[in-house]
Amino acid sequence: MVFVKPPQSASTREVVYSALREQILQLELPPGTGLSEKEISLQFNVSRTPVRESFVQLAQEGLLEILPQRGTYVSLIDTSLVEEARFMREQLERAVIKQACDRFPQEQLIKLQGNLALQKLSVENQDYKKMFELDEEFHRTIFEGCGKSYTWGVIQHVNVHLNRSRMLRLAADHNWNHIYAQHEQMATAIEAHNSSEADRLMQNHLNLTVTDQSLLKEKFPAYFK
Amino acid sequence: MVFVKPPQSASTREVVYSALREQILQLELPPGTGLSEKEISLQFNVSRTPVRESFVQLAQEGLLEILPQRGTYVSLIDTSLVEEARFMREQLERAVIKQACDRFPQEQLIKLQGNLALQKLSVENQDYKKMFELDEEFHRTIFEGCGKSYTWGVIQHVNVHLNRSRMLRLAADHNWNHIYAQHEQMATAIEAHNSSEADRLMQNHLNLTVTDQSLLKEKFPAYFK
DNA sequence: ACTACCACACTACCATACAAGTATGGTAGT
DNA sequence: ACTACCATACTTGTATGGTAGTGTGGTAGT
Structure with a gap:
């Protein structure tokens, strides 16, 4: 065996x-x-x-x-599933980033900062898909640094609907400067071991996803259940 | 369509x-x-x-x-996966039970109490499998009352390894009186809208699962990776 | 004009045949 | 005694034919 x-x-x-x-x-x-x-x-x-x-x-x-x-x-995008997926992601991301503030490997921190530099470029070039990938990688790196790779995998598995929704959003409106700024602040908070600040930032960050959900449903009604 | x-x-x-x-x-x-x-x-x-x-x-x-x-x-039981699964479950269960303390439908509360009565019986009769099912149902009912059925489904999906581990535990040692008592206290906390107490109870409750992990690995070495 | 019906084209479902990789045990050669 | 080899009996992977259920458009009957 x-x-x-x-x-x-x-x-x-x-x-x-x-x-x-x-x-x-x-x-x-x-x-x-x-x-x-x-x-x-x-x-x-x-x-x-x-x-x-x-x-x-x-x-x-x-x-x-x-x-x-x-x-x-x-499958059509189920908004109630999207909401629960967002809920799960929020709980897990907040728990993990708090843990990251306690203890985070130097190697992953460097990776975060390199990622941020690329994000800045992608925002300037308005490269939507690249920015989406970098966003994913940013969050994944935090999980990896905390030894929670499998947890990230589960989030990815769960958030398929949410991801499609996010893809619509990135294609629709353009507030990536805001997203990028939040990412940067989160990295800073991790480096400064500022747990409560990191928690607050992450909570705000993930709330962006849900707010324009109904708006998306108006723009792309055929894609939703 | x-x-x-x-x-x-x-x-x-x-x-x-x-x-x-x-x-x-x-x-x-x-x-x-x-x-x-x-x-x-x-x-x-x-x-x-x-x-x-x-x-x-x-x-x-x-x-x-x-x-x-x-x-x-x-597949063999992967202890690191079990640990991450436990982590996810803890975060989600704590978040949900806190929400339950704010607002929980009467109907589901009654269901909880009925479930508790059956748990007591099963403990007395030493009916292992029945107790396992009732344990599952107890937690599921809390999720349902908070409109988080899909979240519970995800936990179930994620915790296949953890569940097998728990099955071993229930077959191995016998501290169900403790488990039952904790369930009862959680239901009481929900009814009393005591959020912090519920959070504390759930945290302790789920910690039971991980403590004897290494012990199980000794008892059933062939089942683990 | 309207309705009931039916042939047909389409689908996913399942059974079966064949292909290709792998482990194993026996055997011939050293 | 030991090793290298090979036939063989497994395994999963892929291809294909037939079955049954479903939607649709045309047609005959009213």
Whole structure:
């Protein structure tokens, strides 16, 4: 009972799964889009089996709705799920950043500051997608520094709906200077071991996500449930 | 783009998936057990396809390890994952029970008290599995009363490893009187809107889970990674 | 004009066949 | 006795055919 060799080469299922997941989260496959096993299998030039298995995976994550004998659709964004996801994220992020103020490795702190520099650039260049990635990485780095990588993974897993919502927001309005400024202040608070300030900042930061939820629903009504 | 009819009858994949999941969480399929698509398909008298799809699902949840061309095994319990799961659960449970002290529906409060009565019975009868279920239901009811059902679902999804660990604990030692007493005090705190007391109780309550982790690893070394 | 019906094209679902990688036990050669 | 090799019986991965349920558009009947 020893698990020696990790699976090296990606299986066909894995490839299809990752590709579809990326397209869904990037809104290249918008909520409500109809898919079909056959269509995708032709598109990737593989059989229906691995496609079907990736559908099952994506459905389990809540990214696809499989209606037996009827069709498979990219799931609509459920605002109540988004709210609960935001709630969970808030609790966990606040707990972690407080922990980071107590003890945070130098290496990760440097990584944070490098990330911030890139954020500043992306804001200036109005590079939306890059900024989104850097935002993710910023938060992930905090979790890693606290030895909570798995927790971050769970947040990512949970917040698929929230992420699509955030993607809409980044594409819609443009207050990244604010976001960037908040990130910078959080890094400073961690460095200064200022736990209460960090907690306050994070709370405000994550509240941005929920405020314009109804606004998004007006702008993109077809994407919401 | 309307999703009218929910899928009524369970598909073969769903049946196999649920059955295996239950067996794994109940430790009827202990960590490390080797499975095979063919074996299970014969056992359920179905083809390999739905079995295989349920394997993919269970692997995504971290309950199975699929080693290509080598075999599939019930995953071992990863103590570091257990610790992070406990961390997440603590943060979320504390946040929710504090919210429950502010505002909690009468209906759910009654449900809590009914549950407590059954817990007392189960403790007296030393009915381990029943007590485990009632414990789950107690916590779930708190989440439901706060409109956080999805959050509870996520905890359940996350804590598969933790749950197996807890199952071992319940089978091993016998301090349920303590667990029951804590539950009772929490219900009282909710009713009395005593937020700080509820928070303190929940924190202690969940700390029970982690303390004897190393002890379990000694008792059942083969089940851990 | 309207309704009931039905053929057809589509879907996801499941069973089966084949392919490819892996562990193992026996055997021939040293 | 020991090692290298190979046939074989496993495993999971992929492809494909057939089944059953579902939506749709056309048509015959009223």
